[in-house]
Amino acid sequence: MHAFTLSELEKYDGKNGRRAYIGYKGRVYDVTDSFLWKNGVHQALHQAGKDLTREIKNAPHGEEFLKKFPIVGYLLDDKH
Amino acid sequence: MAKVAREMVERAGIDVDKLVELLIKNAAAELTTYYYYTILRANLVGLEGETIKEIAEVARIEDRNHFEALVPRIYELGGKLPDDMKEFHDVSACPPAKLPENPDAKSILKVLVEAERCAVRGYTQICNMTAGKDHRTYDLALAILNEEIEHESWFSEFLGEGPSGHFMRRGETSPFVSKFLK
Numbered sequence A: 001m002h003a004f005t006l007s008e009l010e011k012y013d014g015k016n017g018r019r020a021y022i023g024y025k026g027r028v029y030d031v032t033d034s035f036l037w038k039n040g041v042h043q044a045l046h047q048a049g050k051d052l053t054r055e056i057k058n059a060p061h062g063e064e065f066l067k068k069f070p071i072v073g074y075l076l077d078d079k080h
Numbered sequence B: 001m002a003k004v005a006r007e008m009v010e011r012a013g014i015d016v017d018k019l020v021e022l023l024i025k026n027a028a029a030e031l032t033t034y035y036y037y038t039i040l041r042a043n044l045v046g047l048e049g050e051t052i053k054e055i056a057e058v059a060r061i062e063d064r065n066h067f068e069a070l071v072p073r074i075y076e077l078g079g080k081l082p083d084d085m086k087e088f089h090d091v092s093a094c095p096p097a098k099l100p101e102n103p104d105a106k107s108i109l110k111v112l113v114e115a116e117r118c119a120v121r122g123y124t125q126i127c128n129m130t131a132g133k134d135h136r137t138y139d140l141a142l143a144i145l146n147e148e149i150e151h152e153s154w155f156s157e158f159l160g161e162g163p164s165g166h167f168m169r170r171g172e173t174s175p176f177v178s179k180f181l182k
Helices: A035-040 A063-068 B003-011 B016-042 B046-076 B085-090 B105-130 B135-158
Strands: A002-004 A021-024 A027-030 A071-075
Touching: A021 A071, B003 B016, B016 B046, B016 B085, B016 B105, B046 B105, B046 B135, B105 B135
Parallel strands: A002 A071
Antiparallel strands: A021 A027, A027 A071
C-alpha cells in the first residue's frame, strides 16, 4: 500500500480529471467516483487532496461514511 | 442582491460565497428530489405501495416548497441559480433518489429515507454555520430541517425502525416553511 506525504496527497485534488483522495486518521481514501465529491469538492466546504481528520469532527456525519470508499494508501505524518 | 443584508452576514464572520454555494446545492437537492420522488410515487403500487404513497406525495410537495423558499435567499445574498438545468442537477447536495432496480415498497422506502437523511444532515450543517450570525438563513434552514426530520420519521417508521411520535399532515403542507412562501 502506498505511503503518502501531505504534499503528495495535495496532487490528488480531483481537479481537471485528477483523482480525488482524502486523508482520514492515517488512511487515504479514493472518493473520485462519489457524486458528493465532484471536482474534488464536498458540500462546498471540503477539498480533496487534504487530511480531513479534523474537519470530519464538525461534519453532520461520522466516519462510517468513509467505509464505502476504497483505501489507496496511508498517510505519513509531517516529520517524514 | 440585498446589499446590506449580505454585508451583515459577512461582518458576522460567515464566508457568504460558500454559504450561497451550499444553499444552491441544497436547492438543487430539493428540486431533483421533487423530480425523482415523482417517479418513486408512481411506482408505489399494490397493497404496500399504496399505503406509503400519501406520505411520499406530501414529502414530494414539501421538497418543492423548500426549493421555492430557498431561491429568494440565494438571490438576496448575491447568488444565482445555474443557467443550465443539467449543471444544477449535478451540483445537488444529495445523490439522485433514483428508482431502484426491481422496485418494491421496501426498496423504495430505503431510497426515500436515505434522501431525507441526506437533507437532515445538509440543513443541520447550514444551521450550524449560521446560528447567531445569519438570522434569516438560520430561520429558513431550521424551518426546512423541521420538515425534513418529519419526512425521515415517516419513512423510518414504515421500515420498522421504531416509533417517531410524528403524525401525517392533516390536509396542509409545509407547516414550518409556509411562512417563507407567502
